Amino acid sequence: MPPEPLLRVQGLRCGYGRIEAVKGVDLEVAEGEIVALVGANGAGKTTLLRAISGVLPITAGAIRFAGEPVETMRPHERVARGIVQVPEGRQLFGPLTVLDNLRLGAFRRGRARTEENLERVFSLFPQLAERRDTAAGALSGGQQQMCAIGRALMAEPKLLLLDEPSMGLAPFLVEQILETVARLRREGVTVLLVEQNAVAALSLADRGYVLETGRIAHSGTGRDLLGDPAVREAYLGV
Amino acid sequence: MAELVQLLFAGLTTGAVYALVALGFTLIFQASEVVNFAQGEFVMLGGMVTVFAYQAGLPLPLAALLAVLVAVATGVLLHRLAIEPAKGATVVTLIIVTIGASILIRGLAQLVFDKQFHALPAFSGDAPLRLLGAAILPQSLWVLGGAAAIVFGLWLFMERTLLGKAVRATAANRLAAELVGIDTRLVLALAFAVSAAIGAVGGILVTPITLTSYAVGTLLALKGFAAAMLGGIGNPVGAVAGGLLLGLLEAFAAGWISSTYKDGVAFLVILLVLFALPHGLLGRRAVERV
Numbered sequence: 320m321p322p323e324p325l326l327r328v329q330g331l332r333c334g335y336g337r338i339e340a341v342k343g344v345d346l347e348v349a350e351g352e353i354v355a356l357v358g359a360n361g362a363g364k365t366t367l368l369r370a371i372s373g374v375l376p377i378t379a380g381a382i383r384f385a386g387e388p389v390e391t392m393r394p395h396e397r398v399a400r401g402i403v404q405v406p407e408g409r410q411l412f413g414p415l416t417v418l419d420n421l422r423l424g425a426f427r428r429g430r431a432r433t434e435e436n437l438e439r440v441f442s443l444f445p446q447l448a449e450r451r452d453t454a455a456g457a458l459s460g461g462q463q464q465m466c467a468i469g470r471a472l473m474a475e476p477k478l479l480l481l482d483e484p485s486m487g488l489a490p491f492l493v494e495q496i497l498e499t500v501a502r503l504r505r506e507g508v509t510v511l512l513v514e515q516n517a518v519a520a521l522s523l524a525d526r527g528y529v530l531e532t533g534r535i536a537h538s539g540t541g542r543d544l545l546g547d548p549a550v551r552e553a554y555l556g557v
Numbered sequence: 558m559a560e561l562v563q564l565l566f567a568g569l570t571t572g573a574v575y576a577l578v579a580l581g582f583t584l585i586f587q588a589s590e591v592v593n594f595a596q597g598e599f600v601m602l603g604g605m606v607t608v609f610a611y612q613a614g615l616p617l618p619l620a621a622l623l624a625v626l627v628a629v630a631t632g633v634l635l636h637r638l639a640i641e642p643a644k645g646a647t648v649v650t651l652i653i654v655t656i657g658a659s660i661l662i663r664g665l666a667q668l669v670f671d672k673q674f675h676a677l678p679a680f681s682g683d684a685p686l687r688l689l690g691a692a693i694l695p696q697s698l699w700v701l702g703g704a705a706a707i708v709f710g711l712w713l714f715m716e717r718t719l720l721g722k723a724v725r726a727t728a729a730n731r732l733a734a735e736l737v738g739i740d741t742r743l744v745l746a747l748a749f750a751v752s753a754a755i756g757a758v759g760g761i762l763v764t765p766i767t768l769t770s771y772a773v774g775t776l777l778a779l780k781g782f783a784a785a786m787l788g789g790i791g792n793p794v795g796a797v798a799g800g801l802l803l804g805l806l807e808a809f810a811a812g813w814i815s816s817t818y819k820d821g822v823a824f825l826v827i828l829l830v831l832f833a834l835p836h837g838l839l840g841r842r843a844v845e846r847v
């Protein structure tokens with residue numbers, strides 16, 4: 320029997336009031352993988368990530384993480400176990416400084432490793448070191464995204480959920496962010512990556528899922544999905 | 558000159574209590590967007606529990622400590638039993654919930670205590686100090702010093718500790734706070750607890766001057782609210798400034814016009830702020846959001 324994946328989502332349903340946005344999703348992420356989740360606007364990608372983090376209640380299904388059911392845990396308990404999200408639209412603590420944002424990222428981790436992890440984030444994103452005392456809300460878009468990723472890394476993620484990290488960024492910044500994702504994987508972080516930029520995401524990923532109005536429409540290796548005519552036509556605009 | 562100094566001190570002393578109530582409003586509002594009209598009841602509990610514990614034979618400092626603990630427990634219960642279950646309700650609903658809670662707390666206080674006015678002995682005697690011809694009660698200095706210590710302590714907590722920063726983070730972006738692993742429910746409970754403690758200390762400090770009864774909370778809540786509005790609700794510096802200013806306005810209105818109008822000042826302020834300065838004197842926006 321193969322070892323259990325790091326994350327296993329089964330039959331997940333959730334939504335907003337009477338609107339069901341995720342309608343029975345099965346998804347797995349194995350340790351060390353980059354898995355891409357792509358799909359049109361409004362497909363339910365963000366909703367699915369919210370459910371995995373526990374900030375949105377689910378109505379049915381199961382979420383197992385590292386062999387443990389987590390679907391009834393509160394968000395902070397999931398962060399403590401290593402499920403950490405970089406949300407859509409950065410969601411920084413705008414009035415607080417960059418340094419405070421990063422320190423708060425380590426809220427569930429010991430003080431001892433905070434300084435070490437800060438150095439790691441600053442070496443990954445030197446621009447953040449320069450602007451450590453600036454209010455996060457005053458950063459440029461690219462720096463805000465770096466701060467959001469850095470804040471998540473401070474929590475020492477086992478599974479990093481990235482929701483459209485390249486949204487609204489200039490092309491060279493998009494490249495930089497995606498390179499960072501690849502580098503994080505080499506450092507042992509498992510990544511579930513949601514991207515509008517499906518070609519880039521699927522090229523980077525080991526495997527991918529295509530979400531269509533709350534259901535998984537296609538899944539496979541990144542290469543297979545990139546080569547699948549149905550996927551290409553519907554999502555890759557080619 | 559003597560009259561001016563006299564009014565100034567009278568105004569600052571009541572203003573300091575309004576400032577503490579306004580600070581309590583602000584703290585809870587920032588963390589949860591709840592406008593807690595039960596804030597005045599914490600001040601009442603501070604005074605009343607101290608009075609009765611003191612009369613029962615406890616030394617004054619212990620009686621005061623007990624009063625703070627009772628207020629904190631009340632604040633935490635208010636959050637747990639009334640605010641948390643109403644999560645997701647509209648702002649207006651939550652205001653009605655807190656008004657209901659304040660009526661309940663007042664009713665219980667009337668049952669447990671009584672309907673009389675009560676005093677506490679002044680902490681360092683009643684002999685007035687002379688300053689520029691004015692007579693200043695030593696208790697006034699206790700109120701001003703105590704309020705200043707609380708404001709400074711709260712500032713240290715919010716700016717210098719990770720837990721304080723977690724409170725500010727929750728205020729700035731609750732979703733993000735949950736995603737970094739802050740237990741936002743606990744943060745809200747903490748905000749209620751700290752607000753209750755601040756209010757209770759205000760009540761303890763001022764009772765030797767103003768006396769207290771089970772019913773003082775209502776008016777204090779309104780005035781603290783007026784002070785918070787004046788300073789721009791959600792802004793702690795504004796809350797303190799608004800409280801002091803409201804206290805001064807009342808004192809000078811009472812001294813120079815007529816004491817009949819004293820309580821009217823707060824309502825006039827609420828109306829003027831609503832019409833002319835909807836974000837208060839110091840507030841740019843009602844809440845900081847990214």
Ligand SMILES: Nc1ncnc2c1ncn2[C@@H]1O[C@H](COP(=O)(O)OP(=O)(O)O)[C@@H](O)[C@H]1O
Binds near residue numbers: 358363364366367
């Ligand atoms: N806060 C919300 N309240 C109500 N409906 C929402 C909310 N957020 C998203 N939705 C709806 O849920 C569906 C999925 O949205 P979302 O998960 O944001 O999609 P994606 O991230 O794939 O663009 C959409 O139909 C969207 O309109």
Ligand SMILES: [Mg+2]
Binds near residue numbers: 365
């Ligand atoms: Mg989305």
